[in-house]
Amino acid sequence: MMLASAPDTRGPRARPRRWLRRSLQLAGASLVLVVGVLLVAGCAGFGRSPSAEHQVELARSPQWKDDRFVNPQPLHNDFGLMMKGLGNVSPDASPKVAVPVAPITRDRFAMPPASGLRVTWLGHSTVFLEIDGQRVLTDPIWSDRASPISFVGPRRYYPPLVALADLPRPDVVVVSHDHYDHLDHRTIAAMKDWHGTRFVVPLGLGAHLAGGGVPAARITELDWWEQTAVGKVTVVATPARHASGRILLDNDEKLWAGYAFVGPRHRVYFSGDTGLFPAVKEIGSRLGPFDLTLIEVGQYDAAWPDWHIGPEQAVRAHELVRGRVLLPIHWGLFTLAYHSWTEPIERTLEAARAVRALVATPKPGESIEVGSASTPPTTRWWPSLPWRSAEEAPVVSTQLDGLNSASSD
Secondary structure, eight states: OOOOOOOOOSOTTHHHHHHHHHHHHHHHHHHHHHHHHHHHHHHHHHOOOOOHHHHHHHTTSTTEETTEEOOSSOOOOOHHHHHHHHTSOOTTSSOSSOOOOOOOOTTTTSSOOTTSEEEEEOSTTOEEEEETTEEEEESOOOSSBSSSSTTSSOBOSSOOSSOGGGSOOOSEEEOOOOSTTTOOHHHHHHTTTOTTOEEEEETTTHHHHHHTTOOGGGEEEEOTTOEEEETTEEEEEEOOOOOOOSSGGGTTSSOOOEEEEEOSSOEEEEOOSOOOOTHHHHHHHHHOOEEEEEEEOOSOOTTSTTTSOOHHHHHHHHHHTTEEEEEEESOSSOOOSSSOTTHHHHHHHHHHHHHTOEEOOOOTTOEEEOOSSOOOOOOOOSOOOOOOOTTTSOOOOSOOTTTSSTTOO
16 A cells, blocks of 8 residues: 655745755855864964963063953954955966075075174065074064965965075074964974074963974063073064964964064164054164164055054154164065055155165065165066055054154154
Protein backbone atom coordinates (compact mmCIF):
# COMPACT_ATOMS: atom_id res chain seq x y z
CA MET A 1 0.00 0.00 0.00
CA MET A 2 1.47 3.36 -0.98
CA LEU A 3 0.96 6.33 1.24
CA ALA A 4 0.04 9.58 -0.44
CA SER A 5 2.40 12.52 0.23
CA ALA A 6 1.02 15.12 2.54
CA PRO A 7 0.13 18.29 0.70
CA ASP A 8 2.61 21.20 1.09
CA THR A 9 0.54 23.97 2.68
CA ARG A 10 3.42 26.41 3.14
CA GLY A 11 3.00 28.05 -0.24
CA PRO A 12 5.29 28.31 -3.31
CA ARG A 13 7.91 30.51 -1.53
CA ALA A 14 8.64 28.05 1.28
CA ARG A 15 11.14 25.98 -0.69
CA PRO A 16 13.24 28.97 -1.87
CA ARG A 17 13.28 30.32 1.71
CA ARG A 18 14.49 26.97 3.03
CA TRP A 19 17.19 26.84 0.34
CA LEU A 20 18.31 30.36 1.19
CA ARG A 21 18.44 29.55 4.92
CA ARG A 22 20.55 26.46 4.29
CA SER A 23 22.85 28.40 1.96
CA LEU A 24 23.39 31.08 4.59
CA GLN A 25 24.13 28.43 7.21
CA LEU A 26 26.70 26.82 4.93
CA ALA A 27 28.25 30.19 4.12
CA GLY A 28 28.46 31.02 7.81
CA ALA A 29 30.08 27.71 8.61
CA SER A 30 32.57 28.20 5.77
CA LEU A 31 33.43 31.69 7.03
CA VAL A 32 34.05 30.36 10.53
CA LEU A 33 36.29 27.65 9.06
CA VAL A 34 38.27 30.15 6.98
CA VAL A 35 38.70 32.51 9.94
CA GLY A 36 39.77 29.58 12.09
CA VAL A 37 42.38 28.54 9.54
CA LEU A 38 43.69 32.09 9.32
CA LEU A 39 43.91 32.38 13.10
CA VAL A 40 45.77 29.11 13.39
CA ALA A 41 48.11 30.01 10.53
CA GLY A 42 48.84 33.44 11.92
CA CYS A 43 48.49 32.95 15.67
CA ALA A 44 52.18 33.60 16.34
CA GLY A 45 52.08 36.69 14.14
CA PHE A 46 49.24 38.20 16.14
CA GLY A 47 51.61 38.53 19.08
CA ARG A 48 51.07 38.36 22.83
CA SER A 49 49.53 40.50 25.51
CA PRO A 50 51.48 41.64 28.57
CA SER A 51 51.09 39.44 31.63
CA ALA A 52 48.80 40.49 34.47
CA GLU A 53 51.85 41.44 36.55
CA HIS A 54 53.24 43.52 33.69
CA GLN A 55 49.92 45.29 33.19
CA VAL A 56 50.10 46.46 36.79
CA GLU A 57 53.45 48.08 35.96
CA LEU A 58 52.07 49.62 32.75
CA ALA A 59 49.23 51.23 34.70
CA ARG A 60 51.78 53.42 36.50
CA SER A 61 52.54 55.28 33.26
CA PRO A 62 51.18 58.85 32.94
CA GLN A 63 49.93 57.73 29.51
CA TRP A 64 47.71 54.98 31.00
CA LYS A 65 44.02 55.68 31.62
CA ASP A 66 40.97 53.43 31.88
CA ASP A 67 42.92 50.24 31.19
CA ARG A 68 44.70 51.47 28.08
CA PHE A 69 47.22 53.98 26.77
CA VAL A 70 45.82 57.28 25.55
CA ASN A 71 46.94 60.33 23.59
CA PRO A 72 46.79 63.74 25.26
CA GLN A 73 44.95 64.81 22.11
CA PRO A 74 42.45 62.07 21.10
CA LEU A 75 42.49 60.82 17.51
CA HIS A 76 39.81 62.08 15.13
CA ASN A 77 38.28 59.67 12.61
CA ASP A 78 35.72 60.40 9.89
CA PHE A 79 34.14 57.06 9.01
CA GLY A 80 31.92 58.51 6.29
CA LEU A 81 34.87 60.18 4.59
CA MET A 82 36.81 56.93 4.89
CA MET A 83 34.08 55.00 3.10
CA LYS A 84 33.85 57.69 0.43
CA GLY A 85 37.58 57.42 -0.15
CA LEU A 86 37.27 53.71 -0.96
CA GLY A 87 35.51 54.73 -4.15
CA ASN A 88 38.18 57.26 -5.09
CA VAL A 89 41.46 55.35 -4.76
CA SER A 90 44.19 56.61 -7.06
CA PRO A 91 44.80 54.36 -10.08
CA ASP A 92 48.49 54.77 -9.20
CA ALA A 93 48.16 53.76 -5.56
CA SER A 94 50.64 50.95 -6.32
CA PRO A 95 53.50 51.01 -8.85
CA LYS A 96 52.79 49.63 -12.31
CA VAL A 97 56.48 49.23 -13.17
CA ALA A 98 59.49 48.12 -11.17
CA VAL A 99 60.59 50.58 -8.48
CA PRO A 100 64.23 51.71 -8.89
CA VAL A 101 66.28 50.44 -5.95
CA ALA A 102 69.92 50.12 -4.91
CA PRO A 103 70.59 46.54 -3.80
CA ILE A 104 73.08 46.23 -0.97
CA THR A 105 76.18 44.06 -1.14
CA ARG A 106 77.83 42.47 1.88
CA ASP A 107 80.77 44.93 1.83
CA ARG A 108 78.61 48.11 1.77
CA PHE A 109 79.16 48.78 5.48
CA ALA A 110 82.73 47.49 5.77
CA MET A 111 84.09 51.00 6.35
CA PRO A 112 82.51 53.28 8.95
CA PRO A 113 81.17 56.64 7.70
CA ALA A 114 83.81 59.35 7.60
CA SER A 115 81.27 61.90 8.83
CA GLY A 116 80.13 59.69 11.69
CA LEU A 117 76.55 59.72 10.40
CA ARG A 118 75.29 57.52 7.57
CA VAL A 119 71.72 56.47 6.81
CA THR A 120 70.35 53.75 4.53
CA TRP A 121 66.62 53.78 3.85
CA LEU A 122 65.36 50.23 3.24
CA GLY A 123 61.78 51.25 2.45
CA HIS A 124 58.74 52.31 4.50
CA SER A 125 59.99 52.96 8.07
CA THR A 126 62.91 50.54 8.02
CA VAL A 127 66.17 52.46 8.29
CA PHE A 128 69.74 51.30 8.97
CA LEU A 129 71.39 54.16 10.83
CA GLU A 130 75.08 54.49 11.68
CA ILE A 131 75.62 57.21 14.26
CA ASP A 132 78.80 57.91 16.20
CA GLY A 133 80.01 54.33 16.05
CA GLN A 134 76.67 52.66 16.84
CA ARG A 135 74.36 50.83 14.45
CA VAL A 136 70.60 51.29 14.76
CA LEU A 137 67.82 49.48 12.88
CA THR A 138 64.31 50.96 12.97
CA ASP A 139 60.98 49.14 12.52
CA PRO A 140 62.45 46.19 10.58
CA ILE A 141 60.19 44.33 8.15
CA TRP A 142 61.66 41.69 5.85
CA SER A 143 58.42 39.80 5.21
CA ASP A 144 56.66 39.84 1.86
CA ARG A 145 53.50 41.24 3.43
CA ALA A 146 52.62 43.62 6.26
CA SER A 147 50.41 41.03 7.91
CA PRO A 148 50.41 38.36 10.61
CA ILE A 149 49.64 35.85 7.86
CA SER A 150 52.05 35.14 5.02
CA PHE A 151 49.49 34.88 2.21
CA VAL A 152 47.18 37.88 2.78
CA GLY A 153 47.68 41.57 3.47
CA PRO A 154 49.52 44.51 1.83
CA ARG A 155 52.40 43.23 -0.27
CA ARG A 156 55.74 45.02 -0.61
CA TYR A 157 56.68 46.61 -3.93
CA TYR A 158 60.12 45.01 -4.08
CA PRO A 159 62.01 42.26 -2.22
CA PRO A 160 64.25 43.11 0.76
CA LEU A 161 67.33 44.94 -0.46
CA VAL A 162 69.72 43.00 1.74
CA ALA A 163 69.48 39.58 3.32
CA LEU A 164 69.35 39.67 7.10
CA ALA A 165 72.44 37.44 7.12
CA ASP A 166 74.34 40.09 5.12
CA LEU A 167 73.26 43.03 7.25
CA PRO A 168 75.81 44.05 9.88
CA ARG A 169 74.40 43.21 13.30
CA PRO A 170 72.89 46.39 14.73
CA ASP A 171 73.70 47.38 18.26
CA VAL A 172 70.04 48.14 18.80
CA VAL A 173 66.74 47.47 17.05
CA VAL A 174 64.00 49.98 17.89
CA VAL A 175 60.29 49.44 17.23
CA SER A 176 57.89 52.38 17.30
CA HIS A 177 54.60 50.47 17.77
CA ASP A 178 53.00 47.13 17.06
CA HIS A 179 51.11 47.68 13.79
CA TYR A 180 52.02 45.05 11.21
CA ASP A 181 53.95 47.38 8.90
CA HIS A 182 56.27 48.25 11.81
CA LEU A 183 56.48 45.18 14.03
CA ASP A 184 56.94 42.12 11.82
CA HIS A 185 56.84 38.90 13.81
CA ARG A 186 58.71 36.81 11.25
CA THR A 187 61.56 39.33 11.09
CA ILE A 188 61.81 39.58 14.87
CA ALA A 189 61.86 35.78 15.15
CA ALA A 190 64.76 35.69 12.66
CA MET A 191 66.69 38.10 14.90
CA LYS A 192 66.20 36.26 18.18
CA ASP A 193 69.71 34.77 18.13
CA TRP A 194 71.46 38.09 17.47
CA HIS A 195 73.15 37.93 20.86
CA GLY A 196 74.90 41.29 20.62
CA THR A 197 71.75 43.18 19.66
CA ARG A 198 69.42 44.94 22.08
CA PHE A 199 65.76 45.66 21.40
CA VAL A 200 64.20 48.93 22.58
CA VAL A 201 60.41 49.24 22.43
CA PRO A 202 57.59 51.27 24.00
CA LEU A 203 55.88 50.03 27.17
CA GLY A 204 54.12 46.68 26.81
CA LEU A 205 55.64 45.78 23.45
CA GLY A 206 58.18 43.40 24.98
CA ALA A 207 55.53 40.67 25.13
CA HIS A 208 55.44 40.57 21.32
CA LEU A 209 59.21 40.23 21.07
CA ALA A 210 59.36 37.59 23.77
CA GLY A 211 56.73 35.69 21.79
CA GLY A 212 59.14 35.74 18.86
CA GLY A 213 61.87 34.18 21.00
CA VAL A 214 63.86 37.28 21.95
CA PRO A 215 65.29 36.82 25.48
CA ALA A 216 63.78 39.19 28.04
CA ALA A 217 67.26 40.30 29.11
CA ARG A 218 67.79 41.94 25.71
CA ILE A 219 64.47 43.81 25.66
CA THR A 220 64.17 47.33 27.10
CA GLU A 221 60.74 48.94 27.39
CA LEU A 222 60.54 52.74 27.63
CA ASP A 223 57.83 55.23 28.47
CA TRP A 224 57.83 58.64 26.76
CA TRP A 225 60.92 60.67 27.69
CA GLU A 226 62.67 57.67 29.24
CA GLN A 227 66.09 56.74 27.90
CA THR A 228 68.71 54.01 27.74
CA ALA A 229 72.36 53.99 26.70
CA VAL A 230 73.57 51.97 23.71
CA GLY A 231 77.32 52.40 23.64
CA LYS A 232 78.00 56.11 23.31
CA VAL A 233 74.49 56.84 21.98
CA THR A 234 71.51 57.61 24.21
CA VAL A 235 68.16 56.32 22.92
CA VAL A 236 65.21 58.42 24.11
CA ALA A 237 61.59 57.39 23.58
CA THR A 238 59.70 60.48 22.40
CA PRO A 239 55.95 61.13 22.46
CA ALA A 240 53.94 60.29 19.34
CA ARG A 241 50.29 60.65 18.42
CA HIS A 242 49.06 57.28 17.22
CA ALA A 243 47.63 53.99 18.52
CA SER A 244 48.45 50.30 18.88
CA GLY A 245 46.80 46.94 18.35
CA ARG A 246 47.43 43.64 16.56
CA ILE A 247 43.88 42.32 16.86
CA LEU A 248 40.56 43.92 17.72
CA LEU A 249 40.81 42.89 21.37
CA ASP A 250 44.15 44.47 22.30
CA ASN A 251 43.77 48.02 21.04
CA ASP A 252 46.03 50.48 22.88
CA GLU A 253 47.23 48.07 25.56
CA LYS A 254 50.77 48.81 24.38
CA LEU A 255 52.34 52.24 23.98
CA TRP A 256 53.58 53.88 20.77
CA ALA A 257 56.57 56.22 20.44
CA GLY A 258 59.18 57.92 18.30
CA TYR A 259 62.88 58.00 19.19
CA ALA A 260 65.74 60.42 19.49
CA PHE A 261 69.28 59.08 19.07
CA VAL A 262 71.70 61.38 20.85
CA GLY A 263 75.40 60.76 20.28
CA PRO A 264 78.50 62.71 21.27
CA ARG A 265 78.64 64.32 17.79
CA HIS A 266 75.26 63.78 16.11
CA ARG A 267 71.55 63.69 16.84
CA VAL A 268 68.81 61.95 14.84
CA TYR A 269 65.03 62.02 15.30
CA PHE A 270 62.79 59.13 14.18
CA SER A 271 59.08 59.98 14.30
CA GLY A 272 57.51 56.53 14.10
CA ASP A 273 53.87 56.89 13.08
CA THR A 274 52.27 60.10 14.34
CA GLY A 275 49.92 62.92 13.68
CA LEU A 276 51.00 66.47 14.40
CA PHE A 277 50.61 67.43 18.08
CA PRO A 278 51.87 70.17 20.43
CA ALA A 279 54.63 68.08 22.08
CA VAL A 280 56.55 67.96 18.80
CA LYS A 281 57.89 71.39 19.65
CA GLU A 282 58.93 70.12 23.10
CA ILE A 283 60.90 67.30 21.47
CA GLY A 284 62.91 69.92 19.60
CA SER A 285 63.51 72.09 22.61
CA ARG A 286 64.52 69.21 24.90
CA LEU A 287 66.50 67.01 22.51
CA GLY A 288 67.30 69.02 19.37
CA PRO A 289 68.68 70.34 17.21
CA PHE A 290 68.89 67.24 15.00
CA ASP A 291 71.33 66.67 12.17
CA LEU A 292 68.80 64.34 10.54
CA THR A 293 65.08 63.71 10.92
CA LEU A 294 63.33 60.55 9.74
CA ILE A 295 59.68 61.58 9.57
CA GLU A 296 56.76 59.69 8.06
CA VAL A 297 55.14 61.39 5.06
CA GLY A 298 52.85 58.73 3.54
CA GLN A 299 49.68 56.69 4.14
CA TYR A 300 47.63 59.75 5.09
CA ASP A 301 44.10 60.93 4.40
CA ALA A 302 41.73 63.62 5.64
CA ALA A 303 39.61 60.82 7.12
CA TRP A 304 42.35 59.98 9.65
CA PRO A 305 44.30 63.27 10.02
CA ASP A 306 45.66 62.51 13.49
CA TRP A 307 47.02 59.03 12.73
CA HIS A 308 49.49 60.01 9.99
CA ILE A 309 51.01 63.44 9.78
CA GLY A 310 51.00 63.97 6.00
CA PRO A 311 53.68 65.66 3.84
CA GLU A 312 53.13 69.31 4.70
CA GLN A 313 52.86 68.71 8.44
CA ALA A 314 55.93 66.44 8.27
CA VAL A 315 57.94 69.40 6.99
CA ARG A 316 56.50 71.53 9.76
CA ALA A 317 57.41 68.88 12.35
CA HIS A 318 60.94 68.82 10.91
CA GLU A 319 61.18 72.54 11.61
CA LEU A 320 59.61 72.25 15.07
CA VAL A 321 62.10 69.62 16.23
CA ARG A 322 64.89 71.80 14.77
CA GLY A 323 66.06 69.40 12.09
CA ARG A 324 68.71 70.18 9.49
CA VAL A 325 68.08 67.43 6.90
CA LEU A 326 64.78 65.60 6.46
CA LEU A 327 64.66 62.06 5.05
CA PRO A 328 61.00 61.21 4.32
CA ILE A 329 59.95 57.68 5.37
CA HIS A 330 56.74 55.59 5.53
CA TRP A 331 56.21 55.59 1.78
CA GLY A 332 57.47 53.71 -1.28
CA LEU A 333 56.98 50.09 -0.10
CA PHE A 334 53.34 49.36 0.85
CA THR A 335 49.96 50.69 -0.27
CA LEU A 336 48.02 51.55 2.88
CA ALA A 337 46.04 54.62 1.78
CA TYR A 338 44.15 56.06 -1.20
CA HIS A 339 46.75 58.43 -2.61
CA SER A 340 49.15 57.64 -5.46
CA TRP A 341 52.33 55.97 -4.28
CA THR A 342 54.52 58.93 -5.33
CA GLU A 343 52.26 61.68 -3.98
CA PRO A 344 53.90 61.80 -0.52
CA ILE A 345 57.35 62.68 -1.86
CA GLU A 346 56.01 65.18 -4.41
CA ARG A 347 54.07 67.06 -1.74
CA THR A 348 56.95 66.86 0.74
CA LEU A 349 59.35 68.47 -1.74
CA GLU A 350 56.83 71.16 -2.61
CA ALA A 351 56.29 72.00 1.06
CA ALA A 352 60.03 71.95 1.73
CA ARG A 353 60.74 74.38 -1.13
CA ALA A 354 58.31 76.86 0.38
CA VAL A 355 60.34 77.05 3.61
CA ARG A 356 63.76 76.17 2.13
CA ALA A 357 64.05 72.96 4.12
CA LEU A 358 66.71 70.42 3.09
CA VAL A 359 65.24 67.08 1.99
CA ALA A 360 67.22 63.95 1.11
CA THR A 361 65.65 61.58 -1.41
CA PRO A 362 67.87 58.48 -1.66
CA LYS A 363 66.69 55.45 -3.57
CA PRO A 364 65.60 52.58 -1.38
CA GLY A 365 68.86 50.87 -0.43
CA GLU A 366 71.08 53.86 -1.16
CA SER A 367 73.38 55.01 1.66
CA ILE A 368 74.07 58.70 2.23
CA GLU A 369 76.25 60.54 4.71
CA VAL A 370 74.89 63.58 6.45
CA GLY A 371 77.78 65.91 7.20
CA SER A 372 77.43 69.13 9.15
CA ALA A 373 77.78 71.28 6.05
CA SER A 374 76.97 68.93 3.17
CA THR A 375 73.88 69.27 1.00
CA PRO A 376 71.89 66.01 0.83
CA PRO A 377 71.31 64.35 -2.56
CA THR A 378 67.91 64.98 -4.10
CA THR A 379 67.92 62.52 -6.99
CA ARG A 380 64.50 62.11 -8.60
CA TRP A 381 64.31 58.33 -9.02
CA TRP A 382 60.53 57.84 -8.95
CA PRO A 383 58.26 58.24 -12.02
CA SER A 384 56.16 61.32 -12.76
CA LEU A 385 52.56 60.40 -11.95
CA PRO A 386 49.40 62.42 -11.27
CA TRP A 387 49.09 63.53 -7.65
CA ARG A 388 46.85 65.75 -5.53
CA SER A 389 48.20 68.94 -4.03
CA ALA A 390 47.75 70.07 -0.45
CA GLU A 391 45.02 72.42 -1.65
CA GLU A 392 43.16 69.57 -3.36
CA ALA A 393 43.49 67.06 -0.52
CA PRO A 394 44.54 68.79 2.71
CA VAL A 395 45.61 66.78 5.75
CA VAL A 396 45.36 68.86 8.90
CA SER A 397 45.63 67.32 12.36
CA THR A 398 43.14 68.39 14.99
CA GLN A 399 43.61 69.95 18.45
CA LEU A 400 46.80 71.84 17.71
CA ASP A 401 46.43 74.42 20.46
CA GLY A 402 49.77 76.12 20.97
CA LEU A 403 51.02 75.37 17.46
CA ASN A 404 48.67 77.48 15.37
CA SER A 405 49.59 80.85 16.84
CA ALA A 406 52.03 83.09 15.00
CA SER A 407 54.53 82.86 17.85
CA SER A 408 54.38 79.08 18.28
CA ASP A 409 57.21 78.31 15.88
